[in-house]
Amino acid sequence: MSCEGCGVCHLVCPADAIILKDHVSGQWFKSDSQYGPLVHAQLGIAEENSGKLVAKVKDEAVAATEHKQNMGTMLVDGPPGTGCPVISSISGVSLALIVTEPTVAGLHDLKRVVELTSHFDIPAMVCINKYDLDTSYSEVIAAYCQESDLILAGRIPYDKRVIRALTKGLPPVCENEDSPKNKREPSASEALKNVWDVVSRHLDTLP
Numbered sequence: 001m002s003c004e005g006c007g008v009c010h011l012v013c014p015a016d017a018i019i020l021k022d023h024v025s026g027q028w029f030k031s032d033s034q035y036g037p038l039v040h041a042q043l044g045i046a047e048e049n050s051g052k053l054v055a056k057v058k059d060e061a062v063a064a065t066e067h068k069q070n071m072g073t074m075l076v077d078g079p080p081g082t083g084c085p086v087i088s089s090i091s092g093v094s095l096a097l098i099v100t101e102p103t104v105a106g107l108h109d110l111k112r113v114v115e116l117t118s119h120f121d122i123p124a125m126v127c128i129n130k131y132d133l134d135t136s137y138s139e140v141i142a143a144y145c146q147e148s149d150l151i152l153a154g155r156i157p158y159d160k161r162v163i164r165a166l167t168k169g170l171p172p173v174c175e176n177e178d179s180p181k182n183k184r185e186p187s188a189s190e191a192l193k194n195v196w197d198v199v200s201r202h203l204d205t206l207p
Contacts, residue, residue, distance in 0.1 A: 006051065006084060025050055028057050030064055036071055037064040049079055051088035058089070073203065082112045090117065094206055096124045097153060097199055102137040107144065114148065123206065124150060127195050131155035132186065151202065154195035157186035 010018045026043040039061040041053055058076060065071040078089035078096075090096050096117045100110040110126065117124040126145050131138040138155060145152045162172040173189050 026053050028053070028060060030060060037061070037068075039064060049085040051084035054079075054085045054088040055091070058091075073200070080109065082109075082116050086113070086116065087120075090120065090122055093122060095199065095203055096122050097127055097195075098124055099127045099129050100141060101129050102131055102134040102141060104137075107137075107141055110141065110144070114150065123202075125153045125199060125202065126150050127153045128155045130158040132157045151198070153198040153202075154191055156188050156191040156195065159186065159188035162188045 007020055010020050024044070025047040026041050026049075028039065028041040031038045031040065039057050041057050043049060043053075061074060061076075065074065076089050076093060079085045096113075098110060098113050098117070100106040114124060126141070128138050128141055132155075142152055144150075159172075165172045165174060173192050
């Protein structure tokens with residue numbers, strides 16, 4: 001298994017046989033957006049994400065909002081999986097929104113992340129992305145959520161307008177250029193807004 005750089009081996013080695021050296025795996029940046037400050041990072045070529053880099057981005061995001069009023073909720077976009085970067089991304093959060101897809105692998109990974117959030121006593125909700133690519137398996141995931149007392153925040157359809165928005169550098173919720181045909185199709189933008197409504201209402205109920 002690859003080293004995550006947490007440094008525990010160095011701390012517990014009884015013979016002081018392990019020496020850790022600083023290694024730059026990426027850089028963090030602070031940008032402005034219409035929604036507020038955006039703190040993000042870029043990994044170097046062939047570098048893997050690390051919990052330390054995620055923690056640095058989160059610390060800088062907190063620092064960027066310390067002296068600003070009415071900043072609202074801070075959102076942390078976590079990586080897939082259950083490794084050190086994921087643990088770092090959910091550390092200290094009020095609520096985790098787990099995004100899955102209607103596949104066998106999607107359900108398997110969902111269960112692993114649910115175990116992780118449960119271990120750290122973090123409330124979790126679920127969102128099914130591209131649910132209409134396999135509606136029958138989406139129902140399997142919905143049934144798992146019900147059995148596990150997990151709130152299903154929503155289901156987002158597969159929508160080519162998301163790709164078009166991203167290629168223009170726009171958030172999917174800012175989709176435009178709708179033709180009458182497109183308006184009859186499921187809208188990822190509306191689904192995303194509905195998911196956020198569910199999540200924000202649930203956040204208001206948390207201590």
